[in-house]
Amino acid sequence: xxxxxxxxxxxxxxxxxxxxxxxxxxxxxxxxxxxxxxxxxxxxxxxxxxxxxxxxxxxxxxxxxxxxxxxxxxxxxxxxxxxxxxxxxxxxxxxxxxxxxxxxxxxxxxxxxxxxxxxxxxxxxxxxxxxxxxxxxxxxxxxxxxxxxxxxxxxxxxxxxxxxxxxxxxxxxxxxxxxxxxxxxxxxxxxxxxxxxxxxxxxxxxxxxxxxxxxxxxxxxxxxxxxxxxxxxxxxxxxxxxxxxxxxxxxxxxxxxxxxxxxxxxxxxxxxxxxxxxxxxxxxxxxxxxxxxxxxxxxxxxxxxxxxxxxxxxxxxxxxxxxxxxxxxxxxxxxxxxxxxxxxxxxxxxxxxxxxxxxxxxxxxxxxxxxxxxxxxxxxxxxxxxxxxxxxxxxxxxxxxxxxxxxxxxxxxxxxxxxxxxxxxxxxxxxxxxxxxxxxxxxxxxxxxxxxxxxxxxxxxxxxxxxxxxxxxxxxxxxxxxxxxxxxxxxxxxxxxxxxxxxxxxxxxxxxxxxxxxxxxxxxxxxxxxxxxxxxxxxxxxxxxxxxxxxxxxxxxxxxxxxxxxxxxxxxxxxxxxxxxxxxxxxxxxxxxxxxxxxxxxxxxxxxxxxxxxxxxxxxxxxxxxxxxxxxxxxxxxxxxxx
Numbered sequence: 001x002x003x004x005x006x007x008x009x010x011x012x013x014x015x016x017x018x019x020x021x022x023x024x025x026x027x028x029x030x031x032x033x034x035x036x037x038x039x040x041x042x043x044x045x046x047x048x049x050x051x052x053x054x055x056x057x058x059x060x061x062x063x064x065x066x067x068x069x070x071x072x073x074x075x076x077x078x079x080x081x082x083x084x085x086x087x088x089x090x091x092x093x094x095x096x097x098x099x100x101x102x103x104x105x106x107x108x109x110x111x112x113x114x115x116x117x118x119x120x121x122x123x124x125x126x127x128x129x130x131x132x133x134x135x136x137x138x139x140x141x142x143x144x145x146x147x148x149x150x151x152x153x154x155x156x157x158x159x160x161x162x163x164x165x166x167x168x169x170x171x172x173x174x175x176x177x178x179x180x181x182x183x184x185x186x187x188x189x190x191x192x193x194x195x196x197x198x199x200x201x202x203x204x205x206x207x208x209x210x211x212x213x214x215x216x217x218x219x220x221x222x223x224x225x226x227x228x229x230x231x232x233x234x235x236x237x238x239x240x241x242x243x244x245x246x247x248x249x250x251x252x253x254x255x256x257x258x259x260x261x262x263x264x265x266x267x268x269x270x271x272x273x274x275x276x277x278x279x280x281x282x283x284x285x286x287x288x289x290x291x292x293x294x295x296x297x298x299x300x301x302x303x304x305x306x307x308x309x310x311x312x313x314x315x316x317x318x319x320x321x322x323x324x325x326x327x328x329x330x331x332x333x334x335x336x337x338x339x340x341x342x343x344x345x346x347x348x349x350x351x352x353x354x355x356x357x358x359x360x361x362x363x364x365x366x367x368x369x370x371x372x373x374x375x376x377x378x379x380x381x382x383x384x385x386x387x388x389x390x391x392x393x394x395x396x397x398x399x400x401x402x403x404x405x406x407x408x409x410x411x412x413x414x415x416x417x418x419x420x421x422x423x424x425x426x427x428x429x430x431x432x433x434x435x436x437x438x439x440x441x442x443x444x445x446x447x448x449x450x451x452x453x454x455x456x457x458x459x460x461x462x463x464x465x466x467x468x469x470x471x472x473x474x475x476x477x478x479x480x481x482x483x484x485x486x487x488x489x490x491x492x493x494x495x496x497x498x499x500x501x502x503x504x505x506x507x508x509x510x511x512x513x514x515x516x517x518x519x520x521x522x523x524x525x526x527x528x529x530x531x532x533x534x535x536x537x538x539x540x541x542x543x544x545x546x547x548x549x550x551x552x553x554x555x556x557x558x559x560x561x562x563x564x565x566x567x568x569x570x571x572x573x574x575x576x577x578x579x580x581x582x583x584x585x586x587x588x589x590x591x592x593x594x595x596x597x598x599x600x601x602x603x604x605x606x607x608x609x610x611x612x613x614x615x616x617x618x619x620x621x622x623x624x625x626x627x628x629x630x631x632x633x634x635x636x637x638x639x640x641x642x643x
Contacts, residue, residue, distance in 0.1 A: 041092045043075075044084050050075065184261075186272045188238055189245035192261075197271035197279065200261070201331035204283050205324055215283055215324040216291035219338035220248070220298060222276040223316035223350045232311065239308050240315065241276065247301040248278055255294050257282055279335065285323070295319045295353040303351070318345040319353035327356045340364040370423050373409065378432055383407050385440055386607035389617070389633045390459070390578055390600040393592045396634045398617070400457035400491055402600065403441040404607050405433070425465045434466050438476075442483040442490065444610050449489055451618060455629030459491040461523065464498040472509040476518065488517035491542065495523045499538055510539040521578070525566070536573065543570055545596075547581030554586050560594075567594045588635060603635045 050068040066077040068087065075087035184196035192200070201217070208215050222244065229237040252258050252270050257280065259269045269281045280298070282291055302317040320341030328334040340363070341356040348354065377383060387401040407415045424430040438460050445458035462472075480487055492513070499522060502510075510520055521542035526549055545566055552559035563579075570577035579591045582601035591599055608616065621631040 041088050042078065043087055043089075045070070045075070045087055046083070047080075047085055050085065050087075185266060189242055189272045191245050191249075191270055191272045191278075192266050192268055194271060194273045196261075196266070197268070197273070197281075198331045198335070200259075200268040201281060201334065204281065205329070205331060205334070208283070208324055209329075214285040214326075215281070216285050217282070217322050217324075217334050217338045218280040218291065218295055218298065218353075219273075219320040219322070219335065219342045220278040220280070220302075221318050221342050221346070222302065223318055223346070225276040225315055228313055228315065232308075232313070236308055236311075236313070240306055240313060241272070243306055244276075244278065244302060245270075245272060247304075248280065248298065251294065251297050251301055252280065254297065255282075255290075257294070259283060273335075279338070288323075291321050291323065292353070292355075295321060299351065299353065316351040318342050318350050320345060320356060321353060322356040336364075337361065367423060370415070370420055371427055371429075374407075374420060374424060374427075374429055374433075377407060377409075378429065378436070381436070382410075383433065383436065384609070385437065385444065386609060387444075387458075387613050388600060388607040389605050389613075389631075390598050391604050391633050392598055393588075393596060396604070396632050397628065398453075398456050398631045398633055399598050400459050401445070401613070402459040402493070402607075403437065403444075403461075405437050406607075421463075425463050428465060428469070430463050430465050431469055434463065434470075435475075438479050439483065442479055442485040445489055446483045446485040448613075448618070449485065452622075452625045453618070453630060454489075456631070457489050457491045457519065458485075459493050459521065461493045462498075464495070464501075467494070467498055467502060467506050472506060473512045476513055477516065486517065487513070490517075491519040491521055493521045493523040493544065496525055499540070507539060514539055514541070526562070540575060542576045542578060544578045544580055544600075550579055550581045550587055550591075550601075553590055554584075560590065563590075563596070564594050567596050570597075571595070585635065605633050605636070 050070045052066070052068055066080070067090065068075050068077055068085070074090040075085075076090055077085055077087050079086040184192055186193045204215060207213075222240075225237065225240065228240055248270055249267065252267060257269050258267060259281075260266070261268045269283065271279050271281075273279055280294060282294060285291060298319060299317055302315065306313040306315065320338040320343070322328060322334050322338035322341060324334055327337045337356045337360075340360045341354045343364070344360050345352050345354040354360075384406045386404045386406050388404060389398045390400050390402060391398055405417060405421075407417075407420055409415050421430070424433055441458050441460050445456075448456065466472075476490070476492070477487075480490065492510075514520060519541040520539055521544055522538070522540050523544050524546045525543045526546045543566065545563065549559050549563055549566075553563050554560075567577055569575075576598065577596045578598040578600060579587075579596050580600050582588055582591060582599045582603045584603060587601075588599060588603055617631040617633060618625065625631050
């Protein structure tokens with residue numbers, strides 16, 4: 001209807017313009033006839049030769065002159081008498097007089113009047129085309145995001161586009177919110193992740209610095225969670241983590257610690273940092289006991305039974321507490337100090353909490369320093385091996401050498417294995433270091449074996465980390481093949497606690513190695529609380545009695561009785577028994593009296609380099625080695641009966 005109305009309006013306007021053009025042109029033409037320039041156009045004609053047109057179009061054109069018609073022409077009457085008419089042809093009026101009238105100006109006016117209409121019409125066509133294109137593209141966007149518009153009537157494309165844009169805007173806002181949740185939220189537990197948590201800590205610490213308030217952070221690590229994953233699978237482990245998150249959320253509510261984020265609607269004072277690690281932030285502390293009370297509540301919640309299907313699972317937690325500004329002043333440092341305190345809680349027995357102190361910080365700095373130095377030492381092969389002989393009590397013939405790793409730091413000097421081995425195990429560097437130790441030990445023993453010591457074995461310590469991550473049988477047999485050492489010349493020492501918790505796969509690998517000729521020894525026997533039934537079922541050939549029992553046996557009769565029992569146990573189970581840490585002659589004599597097979601300790605020999613072993617043992621015992629396949633290492637006793 002709008003387009004039709006515009007068309008009618010333009011048509012009427014055009015007709016009116018034409019009427020004005022005709023009237024003006026005709027009037028001006030008539031006026032021009034009276035000038036002498038156009039007198040030849042005027043004609044005299046008798047009234048009888050023309051007839052009146054008898055029409056109203058003169059009135060419609062607002063003409064003052066009558067129009068008469070002859071057989072050939074129309075004439076405009078200038079003057080009229082009874083005898084004659086003074087006339088001029090209508091065509092002459094329009095044709096001859098046109099250039100001397102205002103017609104060109106009128107045409108320009110008409111053209112100027114119609115230009116805006118043309119421009120507007122062209123603009124309307126373009127706008128209509130653009131709206132159609134935008135509407136089409138909008139529909140494509142709606143289809144892409146699977147958005148359905150409400151069933152509301154729309155008058156035109158503009159209304160449709162407006163409605164579509166409103167829906168798209170709503171969808172984009174929701175998508176932005178969902179994206180924020182995806183970015184900042186832990187997918188498993190629904191808690192904020194480490195990144196968002198640290199950003200929140202940054203804001204809160206700045207506020208605390210401005211207000212002069214104290215804050216605290218709890219670093220929570222689950223105890224026994226890895227065993228849950230290993231025993232029941234990761235799906236059970238994930239369910240435990242979800243339940244832990246719910247229980248910690250309850251702790252947050254009970255202690256009024258909640259802080260909901262603006263825009264993402266997530267609890268910001270509780271986070272899953274990764275794995276089985278969580279953290280709670282307390283943004284205002286009135287007294288130091290508040291963080292302690294929260295920690296106690298967390299321990300209670302985590303220690304409650306976890307019911308998963310028809311199984312009941314028990315775990316615990318170790319918690320480290322660090323406070324602002326006493327412990328640290330930045331989010332990362334505060335989290336790190338709480339982590340340090342958590343490790344102290346684990347070292348002190350697990351299932352407890354510890355508050356950070358500077359002394360703990362010194363230990364963690366030492367830990368990280370040695371960790372980085374150890375990486376460099378492994379890469380540059382700055383470790384070395386020492387070899388300590390284990391001899392028979394009866395004739396002091398060498399039964400085997402225990403291979404011991406040594407680290408002589410270029411700045412600090414010798415660093416004891418008791419300090420760097422736990423760091424290597426904790427960081428899994430023991431895997432790379434252990435590969436090197438086994439290869440070098442087997443290579444060295446292969447050389448001694450070829451030199452005639454074919455009755456002597458080499459002993460290598462295997463850690464629990466290696467048992468868990470390395471395919472034991474394949475690793476050992478591959479190393480033996482590369483070094484050319486017979487399997488019967490190798491003995492593996494594994495601590496009692498590692499053997500007790502060994503998986504069926506590890507036990508099977510140990511059995512296969514024994515069938516190849518490799519011997520297995522329990523190291524530190526007596527410290528792992530193993531039962532006799534467990535000992536009977538383990539693939540073991542040698543028992544090494546821990547140094548603690550040897551030290552106490554000569555001064556405490558009860559320990560002597562324990563040693564006697566272990567000796568008898570070895571005989572009953574057909575196991576070789578070795579006494580570690582024999583340093584004085586009285587200990588040696590006691591060991592001999594109890595019937596223990598072998599001894600190891602400073603009384604016999606300190607750990608020696610391969611060069612010293614070659615000089616002291618092999619060169620001095622060439623004949624004995626040639627006859628027996630082993631050397632002799634007698635006790636070193638001074639006049640006081642000590643080494």
